[in-house]
Amino acid sequence: MKLSQCVPGKTYRVKNIDLPEALAKRLEVLGMIENTPISVYNRKGRGILIVYVRGTRLALGVNITENITVEGGDN
Amino acid sequence: MSMTIGFIGNPNCGKTTLFNAYTGANLKVANWPGVTVERTEGTITRNGEEIRLVDLPGTYSLTSYTMEEQVARNFIMSEEADVIIDVVDASVLERNLYLTLQLLELGKPVVVALNMMDIVKKRGAEIDMHRLPEMLGCPVIPISARKRTGLSILMHAAEHHKDAQVHDPLIHEHAYDSGHRHDHHAEFAMVYSDEIEDKIDVIMDALSEKYPDIENPRWHAIKLLEQDGEVCRNYPVDLPDVLDRSYESDIINQKYDFIQEIIDEVLVKSEKAEALTEKIDGLLTSRIWGVPCFLAIMAVVFILTFAFGDWIKGFMEVGIDSLSSGLSEGLEALGASPVIISLIVDGIVAGVGGILTFLPNIFILFLALALLEDSGYMSRVAYVMEGIMSRLGVSGRAFIPMILGFGCTVPAIMASRTLENVRDRQKIMLVTPFMSCSARLPIYILFSGMFFPDSPALIAFCLYVGGLLTAIIVLAVFHAVDKRRDPGRLLIELPDYKLPGARTVGIYVWEKVKDYLTKAGTTIFIASIILWALMSFGSGGYTSDMTESFAAVIGKALVPFFAPVGLGIWQIAVALIAGISAKEVVVSSCAVLFGIGNINSADGMSEMAGILASLGFGQLNALCLMVFCLLYIPCAATLATIRKEAGSTKWMFIAAGFQLAVAWAVTFIVYRIGLLIV
Numbered sequence: 001m002k003l004s005q006c007v008p009g010k011t012y013r014v015k016n017i018d019l020p021e022a023l024a025k026r027l028e029v030l031g032m033i034e035n036t037p038i039s040v041y042n043r044k045g046r047g048i049l050i051v052y053v054r055g056t057r058l059a060l061g062v063n064i065t066e067n068i069t070v071e072g073g074d075n
Numbered sequence: 076m077s078m079t080i081g082f083i084g085n086p087n088c089g090k091t092t093l094f095n096a097y098t099g100a101n102l103k104v105a106n107w108p109g110v111t112v113e114r115t116e117g118t119i120t121r122n123g124e125e126i127r128l129v130d131l132p133g134t135y136s137l138t139s140y141t142m143e144e145q146v147a148r149n150f151i152m153s154e155e156a157d158v159i160i161d162v163v164d165a166s167v168l169e170r171n172l173y174l175t176l177q178l179l180e181l182g183k184p185v186v187v188a189l190n191m192m193d194i195v196k197k198r199g200a201e202i203d204m205h206r207l208p209e210m211l212g213c214p215v216i217p218i219s220a221r222k223r224t225g226l227s228i229l230m231h232a233a234e235h236h237k238d239a240q241v242h243d244p245l246i247h248e249h250a251y252d253s254g255h256r257h258d259h260h261a262e263f264a265m266v267y268s269d270e271i272e273d274k275i276d277v278i279m280d281a282l283s284e285k286y287p288d289i290e291n292p293r294w295h296a297i298k299l300l301e302q303d304g305e306v307c308r309n310y311p312v313d314l315p316d317v318l319d320r321s322y323e324s325d326i327i328n329q330k331y332d333f334i335q336e337i338i339d340e341v342l343v344k345s346e347k348a349e350a351l352t353e354k355i356d357g358l359l360t361s362r363i364w365g366v367p368c369f370l371a372i373m374a375v376v377f378i379l380t381f382a383f384g385d386w387i388k389g390f391m392e393v394g395i396d397s398l399s400s401g402l403s404e405g406l407e408a409l410g411a412s413p414v415i416i417s418l419i420v421d422g423i424v425a426g427v428g429g430i431l432t433f434l435p436n437i438f439i440l441f442l443a444l445a446l447l448e449d450s451g452y453m454s455r456v457a458y459v460m461e462g463i464m465s466r467l468g469v470s471g472r473a474f475i476p477m478i479l480g481f482g483c484t485v486p487a488i489m490a491s492r493t494l495e496n497v498r499d500r501q502k503i504m505l506v507t508p509f510m511s512c513s514a515r516l517p518i519y520i521l522f523s524g525m526f527f528p529d530s531p532a533l534i535a536f537c538l539y540v541g542g543l544l545t546a547i548i549v550l551a552v553f554h555a556v557d558k559r560r561d562p563g564r565l566l567i568e569l570p571d572y573k574l575p576g577a578r579t580v581g582i583y584v585w586e587k588v589k590d591y592l593t594k595a596g597t598t599i600f601i602a603s604i605i606l607w608a609l610m611s612f613g614s615g616g617y618t619s620d621m622t623e624s625f626a627a628v629i630g631k632a633l634v635p636f637f638a639p640v641g642l643g644i645w646q647i648a649v650a651l652i653a654g655i656s657a658k659e660v661v662v663s664s665c666a667v668l669f670g671i672g673n674i675n676s677a678d679g680m681s682e683m684a685g686i687l688a689s690l691g692f693g694q695l696n697a698l699c700l701m702v703f704c705l706l707y708i709p710c711a712a713t714l715a716t717i718r719k720e721a722g723s724t725k726w727m728f729i730a731a732g733f734q735l736a737v738a739w740a741v742t743f744i745v746y747r748i749g750l751l752i753v
Contacts, residue, residue: 057352057570062461
């Protein structure tokens with residue numbers, strides 16, 4: 001599923017990131033790569049999220065979250 | 076003998092605060108990533124020895140992908156740097172250690188400054204200060220940059236670690252048993268999988284053979300595996316079998332695996348630590364309450380800025396008035412020529428003094444903004460506004476400069492540099508001047524007071540909303556015609572909320588106030604003198620009759636341009652041209668041009684309204700003037716800032732021309748519609 005479809009309070013695993021190179025690199029050095037656990041804290045609109053990745057809280061726009069595929073969805 | 080220490084760390088790790096604590100240099104501290112773009116230095120003396128401190132750009136990694144990273148990396152690799160102090164935010168240890176591992180690979184002596192330990196403790200977590208240095212192989216010193224503790228011991232450690240040839244003991248107890256022929260675990264903190272280590276060995280041999288003088292071949296080998304642009308260019312090796320693809324993701328993954336190992340061993344998290352941040356965010360970033368909370372906070376900021384600021388401003392005006400009359404009398408008593416008195420009193424004091432009276436508003440506005448920024452709220456605004464802004468093709472982050480534009484366009488344009496997307500930055504630089512800044516308020520007060528005495532506040536409010544709407548419409552048009560369609564994407568770190576530090580806020584506000592004073596002392600000083608000269612000299616030399624001055628000649632030449640928008644009076648044209656030096660100058664030049672003593676008094680207003688009415692200038696013309704002032708070419712200081720931030724004079728002229736075109740078009744429409752109604 002897409003990260004933009006995820007719901008707050010659950011933890012997912014990153015599967016694939018399909019974004020322009022510069023942005024993908026930024027996410028990569030923040031530790032967001034394949035299999036990284038990602039917890040959704042907050043959500044609004046069509047998938048504007050506040051997520052928690054490797055000790056950092058990040059706000060991500062829809063045009064980022066809809067290009068990241070994840071799996072899982074544990075509490 | 077002197078030594079040089081480089082300070083490096085992630086954005087927002089407190090590096091600049093720490094740097095300031097040592098040097099006392101007045102640097103900007105903000106919650107926005109990437110503030111320290113330029114190189115900043117300071118010198119301190121310890122035990123009679125001079126130590127040079129260099130503040131490196133805040134960065135998450137040391138690839139050569141961005142300028143900042145290249146600058147930091149090249150400095151660390153150079154002869155210049157003796158020791159690197161790596162400032163680590165202990166409250167987000169995981170992400171910060173990623174940079175640390177890369178630094179250790181560079182081979183320079185590294186001392187880790189573990190900052191924000193107070194926040195870690197407050198949350199009830201603990202860090203094993205014995206185990207962490209063992210695993211990293213370098214000294215780790217707990218400090219608090221904000222509370223200024225541990226600073227002396229950190230500098231002490233840096234001095235003594237300078238010549239460290241052999242690093243501290245590396246003790247790893249890996250769960251797995253590496254069967255690799257070299258056991259690197261005693262040598263390097265970061266050891267990769269056997270596959271990668273084999274490749275590193277082969278590349279290192281090739282590098283040492285081809286480039287005998289190469290320093291740290293292991294690091295270069297790792298960078299070749301990552302297909303790092305700079306290293307591939309400077310140290311190419313011909314090993315197609317080994318370098319068959321980019322191993323960057325593998326290397327990142329393995330670094331994070333090791334970080335996970337470190338975290339598991341050294342960090343004891345508290346179960347009950349329900350962080351305050353989550354509670355506050357539950358309200359401030361809530362789907363329903365996020366926007367109302369933001370509007371309420373902004374309302375408080377503006378009430379403070381205008382109500383409280385104007386109260387103090389009253390005292391400033393009295394002070395400048397008495398300075399002006401005192402100077403005038405004093406100079407007359409000294410027998411100075413009328414030209415000199417006119418230059419000083421009408422030119423410099425009127426111009427520069429007029430700007431200085433706005434200092435209280437500016438001070439309060441920036442104090443409020445600094446508090447919002449240092450507390451961690453400002454980055455939440457980006458999240459709250461993302462929904463609306465993304466529909467206009469820019470990221471939610473772009474709203475922050477626009478909000479700042481209500482205060483003063485200059486710092487607002489400066490704030491646009493935090494936008495990562497170049498297109499976003501250019502768009503925001505073009506629309507931010509439409510946000511009605513505090514300097515335009517005197518114009519509204521004067522003209523709505525004269526021509527709309529029943530509802531001056533409503534007119535002023537409509538102009539503020541009109542400016543915001545213009546900005547939004549222009550953004551929407553840009554978005555519709557933008558063929559490249561590279562939308563701004565919101566990616567922003569949300570730091571923990573914290574109580575703003577007095578020192579951090581103080582330095583921030585002082586920087587802004589200093590900028591403002593510098594502007595008054597340079598740009599506005601010169602503009603005032605030029606304007607005074609144009610109004611005081613004509614083809615016949617010095618004249619006290621304005622109608623014979625160069626200003627009148629210029630104004631009359633411009634009448635055909637202003638007539639179609641209802642502003643075809645030469646005095647108004649001159650006032651508008653003069654207003655480019657600073658928007659409030661429109662008011663002061665009207666006073667001078669129409670020969671009105673005290674333009675803000677009731678008598679002065681009715682006198683001027685009478686003169687204007689006799690020239691055929693009515694309500695509609697006044698409205699056109701206010702709309703034109705809202706939108707036309709921004710002030711000189713803004714133009715200079717656009718030039719500096721965009722790094723191009725051409726771009727500055729494009730911005731000015733664009734602003735003028737929009738102002739003319741909108742005012743033309745208002746005038747034509749108005750003529751039909753009236």
